[in-house]
Amino acid sequence: MSLAELICPAGTPAALRTAVDAGADAVYCGFQDATNARNFPGLNFTPDELRDAVAFAHAKGTKVLLALNTYPPAGKVDLWRQAADTGARIGVDAFIVADMGVADYIARSHPGIRLHLSVQAAASSPEAIRYYCENFGVKRVVLPRILTIPEIRQIRTEIPCEIETFIFGNHGLMVEGRCSLTNYLTGQSTNMDGVCSPASDVEYARHADGSMSSQLAGFTIDRFSPEEKAGYPTICKGRYTAPHRPEGYYAFEEPVSLNLSRLLPELIEAGVHAFKIEGRQRSKSYVRGVVRAFRAAVDDIRAGRQANIADLIALTEGQKQTQGAFETKKWR
């Protein structure tokens, strides 16, 4: 059986301490700039904050993983190199990377520190994963959220590194690291700037009939009747019309979150080494609740006890949830 480490989000120093205290085996975080894929206002760490956070986490036996998982545009590579150097000096336990140039730099400059392959690298086959393992010494791959459990089990037998999968949180629809939807509408890039449907470009417009439009950079991403709760305008969760769908429909996906609670035992059995909880943009209380619940569940499963899955299901109560591609390939 795998170790089933619990990898938890730390958007702020306070969230990091919360996740550590709630039982995270590792936390992941980023600097306050374009070097990570959650480059949101008010989130992330200064170098000084990261140093203190690493000291706090290590004192409690928790690892700290530094996300450097965006793609530097030509001419700005130094920012990513300096971030790696700073992380190495502070003593992070691993770097999470996507760009080959960044991976190559860390493999040569900081060979003693583990490299994890970010979901942003979109490595979805044994061959792609082995490319990064053999060339950069990657020790763990974060799998894209597009694979079924039988596919994960098969990949496990064909790669020399550990597997990490998302189990809870935002359910990204597009292949990560290959999405320019936000840049097309806003001029800020997910890959180069770490930005996705940014709050600075969001507006809600009330219409005379009581309906509400949620807009991103002036584009109506969805429109809600007075009875509906207006959702955040994430491009891939919007409602649009198509020639066959004049009524407006969720062209990509409904606004659901991923919850793989029920599949935990199967994922462990399939050989998944680490479970990732998404949500560096989430509140402390959210992090505390989710991490505690999954900590208890993973401990139960490791000890051969029946996990109390109901507590995990309840975490998304009131929201729509999905097991996405993990459950069935009909999702595709």
Add this chain to the structure above:
Amino acid sequence: MTRLTLGPIAYHWSAERRRDFYARIADEAPVDEVYLGEVICSKRAPFQEADLPEIIDRLERAGKKVILSSLAEVMLKRERKATEDLAAMETPEIEINNAAGLFARGQRPHRIGPFMNAYNEATIAWMAGQSATHICLPAEMPAPAIAVAARAARDLGLGVEVQVFGRASLAVSARCYHARAHGRTKDNCQFVCEADPDGMPLRTRDDRPILRVNGIQTQSESYVDLLPETARLVADGVTHLRLMPQAADMVAVARVFRDRLDGKASADDADARLAGLVGQVGLSNGFYHGAAGYRRIAAATAV
């Protein structure tokens, strides 16, 4: 001299349409290089295989260099096999769009496709060290980054390519959105995407055109148009300009770009000719100017 290329057809065009299209390209289009092969959906690939040798032959006899492009998404057994088979080919002219292809190709020469995320000089240097001979940059790269990347690639002896016409690829997914729109899944799609040779239009609920669906791919509604920027691209060291096949007269589109590159058409004439070839479709160059991709930045304000 700057070379004009024709990218792989992103859509599921019928065999007949493809044959006719490439026959005209071979006979009439002033493009130097043509990329062939299914890049988006592995289910479509078998429909192309029968005609491929004849199309390659036709294009090569017309003096075009032919490059075979690999799948952007590799997950299923058939996709892994297709990628491995392509990488095993003797020709140096294959374009790789997924790391699985890089793994299979090893140190044998190859081109890097636009899905490989070659955003910077460090990545380009790494790829050159692995025997890449040519890099197509991602569609969303802004001008200053293109200039730095192009210089780095040129110093390493690599060709550098930028898409200058056609819909930009904005995303790929494991899910087929064409099938979804018709209440189906990828496995029982019945190839509904064939009905949309220029992609399936999505409009906002206040009826503004926004995106195009092409199977698992999401594209820009507007056609990228860097015709006004060709001189600067060439000056910055870009060696190849890519036209993506759309449901427009691609021979005429290629002629406009060739004439502009050769100084046989003024900027204004070329712009007017291109505008006349794209019907109601909007043209955009926002990515190049570091703005929202859908935007059209006027030449006067363009740097």
